[in-house]
Amino acid sequence: MNFHEYQAKELFARYGIPVPAGxxxxxxxxxxAAAKSIGGDFWVVKAQIHAGGRGKAGGVKLAKTLxxxxxxASAMLGTRMATYQSAxxxxxxxxxxxxxxTDIAKELYLSLLVDRSTRSIxxxxxxxxxxxxxQVAAETxxxxxxxxxxxxxxxxxxxxRQVGFAMGLTAKQVGQLTKLMMGLYKLFNEKxxxxxxxxxxxxxxxxxxxxxxxxxxxxxxxxxxxxxxxxMRDIRQEDxxxxxxxxxxxxxxxxxxxxxxxxxxxxxxxxxMDVIQLEGGSPANFLDVGGGATKERVTEAxxxxxSSDKVKAIFVNIFGGIVRCDMIAEGIIAAVKEVDVKVPVIxxxxxxxxEKGKELLKNSGLAITPADDINDGARKAVAAIAA
Numbered sequence: 001m002n003f004h005e006y007q008a009k010e011l012f013a014r015y016g017i018p019v020p021a022g023x024x025x026x027x028x029x030x031x032x033a034a035a036k037s038i039g040g041d042f043w044v045v046k047a048q049i050h051a052g053g054r055g056k057a058g059g060v061k062l063a064k065t066l067x068x069x070x071x072x073a074s075a076m077l078g079t080r081m082a083t084y085q086s087a088x089x090x091x092x093x094x095x096x097x098x099x100x101x102t103d104i105a106k107e108l109y110l111s112l113l114v115d116r117s118t119r120s121i122x123x124x125x126x127x128x129x130x131x132x133x134x135q136v137a138a139e140t141x142x143x144x145x146x147x148x149x150x151x152x153x154x155x156x157x158x159x160x161r162q163v164g165f166a167m168g169l170t171a172k173q174v175g176q177l178t179k180l181m182m183g184l185y186k187l188f189n190e191k192x193x194x195x196x197x198x199x200x201x202x203x204x205x206x207x208x209x210x211x212x213x214x215x216x217x218x219x220x221x222x223x224x225x226x227x228x229x230x231x232m233r234d235i236r237q238e239d240x241x242x243x244x245x246x247x248x249x250x251x252x253x254x255x256x257x258x259x260x261x262x263x264x265x266x267x268x269x270x271x272x273m274d275v276i277q278l279e280g281g282s283p284a285n286f287l288d289v290g291g292g293a294t295k296e297r298v299t300e301a302x303x304x305x306x307s308s309d310k311v312k313a314i315f316v317n318i319f320g321g322i323v324r325c326d327m328i329a330e331g332i333i334a335a336v337k338e339v340d341v342k343v344p345v346i347x348x349x350x351x352x353x354x355e356k357g358k359e360l361l362k363n364s365g366l367a368i369t370p371a372d373d374i375n376d377g378a379r380k381a382v383a384a385i386a387a
Contacts, residue, residue, distance in 0.1 A: 126144045169203075192225065257284045
């Protein structure tokens with residue numbers, strides 16, 4: 001699950017991680033009231049969407065007067081914004097965050113993630129932060145450090161000090177960084193997070209460290225343990241079809257193609273999309289219906305796929321291991337009738353009672369075409385669109 005910047009900063013503050021004072025607003029007048037309560041002479045108005053790159057898209061503005069706070073909030077609220085990180089999708093701006101404007105001496109970068117290759121929680125740090133961190137990684141990778149934390153020993157203060165001095169910090173700043181990293185590591189573990197990114201982690205002109213922007217992702221598999229995090233979910237920032245799929249425990253990801261995919265098993269689903277692409281087609285989605293491909297789940301899957309008017313054919317690729325192929329075929333036939341599917345449906349079944357399943361599909365009287373294997377199914381799906 002993704003979080004807004006203001007939510008990430010709320011989590012940081014709970015764990016003693018320094019963030020500038022800030023308040024959210026849903027109207028221009030609330031933004032002005034927020035600026036007044038924060039105090040100071042300058043404020044930053046920031047659009048709250050689930051995407052980075054907001055500054056380059058006009059979603060971060062420095063206001064020097066209360067009138068400018070109102071002006072910038074008015075221009076953002078109620079609109080939609082796309083950034084280079086949102087894949088062209090325009091996300092709604094329902095809130096803005098008004099924060100203290102800080103004088104920055106230098107921008108640093110720090111992130112924390114699960115590194116599966118080393119089976120460890122890993123810090124990634126750099127003395128060069130800011131909006132162009134990707135350019136730093138590409139052109140001067142030597143400026144980026146990694147710290148793999150031993151899962152038995154946990155993060156040790158001396159490791160944090162090593163990171164700080166390698167970043168060129170003063171002794172005082174190294175002490176602040178150590179406290180920040182220890183708090184971040186505790187937050188990461190206690191809340192079952194998948195990613196934390198501080199960019200920028202700033203050195204202010206007074207020499208102190210502060211987190212000016214933060215990105216947090218949590219592990220969806222652990223959401224049941226964290227009611228407080230689940231309450232922070234903003235489904236307006238998510239794809240509507242993916243939200244509907246999650247309500248039926250279906251794994252769905254929207255894509256740009258025109259061949260709908262219904263598969264059981266994530267690995268087989270990935271292979272199915274690859275083969276469709278290999279045959280000259282383009283998948284419209286990733287959809288894993290899970291091991292129990294029942295009539296109810298298949299019906300909901302068809303509804304999800306057909307919610308997009310781009311879909312011109314559907315390729316169903318299911319291995320009948322837990323459920324027999326004849327039972328899967330009966331479920332597919334019932335679902336096609338119930339949903340009133342109008343586009344061609346190509347079905348590849350494999351597993352227990354596969355021949356019975358194919359026979360049921362063949363004699364259904366519906367526009368269902370059996371396929372012999374994954375390649376045959378992909379070819380028939382591509383051909384169905386071209387016909």
